[in-house]
Amino acid sequence: MNPIIDVQHLDYRYPQQAADQLTLHDISFTVMPGEWVAIVGHNGSGKSTLAKNLNGLLAPAAGTIKIDGQVLSEATVWDIRKEIGMVFQNPDNQFVGATVEDDVAFSLENQGIPRPEMLTRVKTALAQVNMQDFATREPARLSGGQKQRVALAGMIAARPQILILDEATSMLDPRGRQEVLATIREMKANSELTVLSITHDIDEAASANRVLVINDGRLKEEGTPAEIFQHGEALIKMGLDMPYAERLKAALKRQGLQVPTKYLTEKGMADWLWQLRSNK
Amino acid sequence: MMNKLIFGRYIPGDSVVHHMDPRAKLLLSFYFIGIIFIANNWLTYAVLFAFTLFAIYLSGVKWSFFINGVKPLIWLILFTVILQILFSASGGHVYFKWGIITISQFGLVNGVYIFFRFVLIIFMSTLLTLTTPPLELSDAIEYLLMPLRAVRFPVYEVALMLSIALRFVPTLMDETEKIMNAQRARGVDFGEGNIFQQMRAIVPLLIPLFVSSFNRAEDLATAMEARGYQGGEGRSKYRILKWHARDTWATVSFAVLTVVLVFLRA
Numbered sequence: 001m002n003p004i005i006d007v008q009h010l011d012y013r014y015p016q017q018a019a020d021q022l023t024l025h026d027i028s029f030t031v032m033p034g035e036w037v038a039i040v041g042h043n044g045s046g047k048s049t050l051a052k053n054l055n056g057l058l059a060p061a062a063g064t065i066k067i068d069g070q071v072l073s074e075a076t077v078w079d080i081r082k083e084i085g086m087v088f089q090n091p092d093n094q095f096v097g098a099t100v101e102d103d104v105a106f107s108l109e110n111q112g113i114p115r116p117e118m119l120t121r122v123k124t125a126l127a128q129v130n131m132q133d134f135a136t137r138e139p140a141r142l143s144g145g146q147k148q149r150v151a152l153a154g155m156i157a158a159r160p161q162i163l164i165l166d167e168a169t170s171m172l173d174p175r176g177r178q179e180v181l182a183t184i185r186e187m188k189a190n191s192e193l194t195v196l197s198i199t200h201d202i203d204e205a206a207s208a209n210r211v212l213v214i215n216d217g218r219l220k221e222e223g224t225p226a227e228i229f230q231h232g233e234a235l236i237k238m239g240l241d242m243p244y245a246e247r248l249k250a251a252l253k254r255q256g257l258q259v260p261t262k263y264l265t266e267k268g269m270a271d272w273l274w275q276l277r278s279n280k
Numbered sequence: 281m282m283n284k285l286i287f288g289r290y291i292p293g294d295s296v297v298h299h300m301d302p303r304a305k306l307l308l309s310f311y312f313i314g315i316i317f318i319a320n321n322w323l324t325y326a327v328l329f330a331f332t333l334f335a336i337y338l339s340g341v342k343w344s345f346f347i348n349g350v351k352p353l354i355w356l357i358l359f360t361v362i363l364q365i366l367f368s369a370s371g372g373h374v375y376f377k378w379g380i381i382t383i384s385q386f387g388l389v390n391g392v393y394i395f396f397r398f399v400l401i402i403f404m405s406t407l408l409t410l411t412t413p414p415l416e417l418s419d420a421i422e423y424l425l426m427p428l429r430a431v432r433f434p435v436y437e438v439a440l441m442l443s444i445a446l447r448f449v450p451t452l453m454d455e456t457e458k459i460m461n462a463q464r465a466r467g468v469d470f471g472e473g474n475i476f477q478q479m480r481a482i483v484p485l486l487i488p489l490f491v492s493s494f495n496r497a498e499d500l501a502t503a504m505e506a507r508g509y510q511g512g513e514g515r516s517k518y519r520i521l522k523w524h525a526r527d528t529w530a531t532v533s534f535a536v537l538t539v540v541l542v543f544l545r546a
Contacts, residue, residue, distance in 0.1 A: 055506055078508065086506040093499035096507070098415045098447045105518035110508040112516045122518070140450035154507065 002069060003030035004161060004194050005054065010063035012049055012217075022061070023049050025217045033161070036188065036195040038208035038225070040240050046217040047198045051166045054196075055084040068161060082111065085155030087168040091147035092139065100126070100142070100150050101135045107158035118157075125157035126150075128190070129183050145176025152183055163187070165197040169204060181207060202229075202240055206265075213238050230261060245269040289409045296526055297339035297411045302420035304527035308534050309408045315534075316397050318541040325396050327544060331537055332403050341410050349406035350399060357398045365391040418442040419521055436512025444500070452493065459488050 012024035024046045031037050041047045052058040054065060056077035065072040067080045085107075088094045097103030104122045113121070126132045129149040139147060148168055155163055165184070169177040181204060187193055197204055205211055211228040213221040215238065221228065229246060231238070245266050249259045260272060292298075297305075319325050336346060350357075364387065371386030409417075422439035429435050460470060463484055470481050 052502075057502060057506060078510065081506065081508050084506075086503075088499065088503055088506075090496075090499055092451050093496045094503035095447070096444065096500065096504055098443050102443075102518060106504075106509075107507040109515045109518055110510065112514050114516060115518065115520065118516065118518050138450070139447065140454070158507070 041214035
C-alpha cells in the first residue's frame with residue numbers, strides 16, 4: 001500500500017525570516033491510509049506551520065509533499081485541498097455560513113456540486129455529527145463543541161480522504177472536547193479516513209496510532225502513544241500535558257513505590273493499584 | 281442594547297408575510313414608497329392606511345412594534361410637519377400671517393398628509409424588517425444586483441461579504457461586551473461624564489476590537505481557502521429563493537392598489 005501523505009525533507013521559512021532561520025527543518029514522514037497520527041510539540045515548534053504546508057496554505061522552501069500520490073504544486077493545490085479537510089483551533093473564526101446548514105454546504109458550494117446532491121449530503125453529514133436538530137441555527141447560539149462538530153460535518157459532507165485537526169479541541173471545555181473526539185472516532189470507524197491531529201491534549205494523542213514529536217521545527221521522535229507516554233515528565237517538555245495516570249505514577253515513585261514503567265491508561269492504573277493492594 | 285437595535289428586529293413567525301419571497305417584499309416595499317406620492321386626498325390616504333393595516337394584520341406581528349417603530353422618529357416627523365405648516369404656500373383660508381410665516385388651511389392639510397406619509401413608510405419598512413431575517417434580505421439584494429454583473433460588478437463577492445458581516449455581528453457584540461467588562465474591571469467608566477469623556481472611553485474599546493477583528497479575518501480567510509474557496513465564479517448555491525403564488529398575489533394586490541389610488545386621487 002502506498003502512503004497517503006508522503007513528506008520528504010521539508011524545509012519552511014516565513015518570508016520575514018533570515019535565510020538560515022527555518023521554522024521547519026528537514027522534516028520527513030509518511031502516513032498510511034486509515035492511520036491516525038498525532039503531532040505534538042510546544043507552542044511555536046512549527047506544528048501548525050507543518051499542517052498548513054500539507055494543503056498548500058503555505059509553500060515550502062524545499063522538499064516535496066505527496067498527497068495520495070500527487071505532488072503538491074501550484075497546479076495541483078486545489079485538487080489536493082479537496083482531499084484534505086482541515087479543522088482549526090478557533091470555533092468562531094472558521095464558521096463561514098450564516099447558519100449551520102449553510103456552513104456545512106460551504107465546501108460543497110466551492111466545488112460547484114449541484115444543489116439536490118448538496119441537500120442530501122448536508123443532511124447526512126449533520127446526522128453523523130448529531131447536529132441535525134440545529135440545521136437552521138445561527139452560530140451565535142451554539143457552544144464551542146457544537147461549532148467544531150459543525151466544522152466536522154462540513155468535512156464529512158466534502159468527503160476528503162484526510163482530516164487535519166489543527167488544535168481543534170484546544171479552545172473547548174472538557175465536555176466539548178470529548179464530544180468532538182467521539183465524533184472523530186466515529187467518523188474513522190465509518191470510513192477509511194486518515195487523521196492527522198496536532199494537539200496538546202493527551203487524550204487526543206492517546207487516540208492516535210502513532211505520535212510524532214516536533215521540537216524547534218525538527219522531527220524529534222516517532223512512536224506509538226504508549227512508547228511516547230513512557231517519557232513521563234519529559235512529556236511536558238514536548239508540549240503535552242502529562243496524562244493523569246502518568247502524574248500519579250510519578251508521585252507514587254517519589255513516595256518510594258515500585259511503579260511499572262509501561263504506559264497505563266487510567267483504568268489500567270486503577271487495576272494495577274488494586275493488585276498492589278491485594279498482593280500485600 | 282445594540283443587539284436589539286440591529287438584530288432584535290426580526291420576529292420569527294409563520295404568517296403569509298413571513299413566508300413571502302424576500303425579493304418580493306423588498307421590491308414591493310420600495311414600490312409602496314413610490315405610490316404613496318400618488319395619494320393627495322383623504323380618501324386615497326384612507327385606502328393606503330387600510331392596505332397597510334391589513335398587511336400588518338396578515339403578518340400577525342403585534343401593533344405595539346409598529347408604534348415603537350414610529351417613536352424614535354417622532355421629533356423628526358413633527359419638525360418636518362411644522363415646517364410644512366408654517367412655510368408652505370398659502371391657499372384656502374389663512375388663519376395667521378406674520379412675515380414669512382403663514383398658517384393656512386392648505387398648509388395644515390399638507391402637514392397632516394406629510395405626517396401620514398411618514399407613518400405609512402415607517403409601518404411598511406418596519407413590516408419588512410420585522411418579518412424578514414437579515415440573511416434573506418441579503419439574498420434578495422444579491423439577486424437584485426445580478427444585472428450589475430454585466431458591468432463586472434462582483435455581485436457574488438459582495439453577497440458573501442454581506443452574509444459574513446451579518447454572521448459576525450453577534451460574535452463581535454459578544455467580544456465588545458467582553459472587552460467592555462475587562463476595561464470596566466480596570467476602572468473605565470462608560471456612559472459617564474461629558475460627551476468628550478464618553479468618546480475618549482470608547483478608544484480603549486475600539487483598538488482591541490479592531491485588532492481582534494483583523495485576526496479573525498485572517499483566520500477566516502485561511503479556513504475559507506482550506507475549504508476550497510476560489511472566488512465567486514463556478515460556485516453552486518445552497519440557499520435559493522423561491523417565488524410562490526403568494527408573491528404573485530401580493531404583487532397583483534399592489535397593482536390593484538395603484539389603480540385604485542389613481543382613480544380616487546383628486
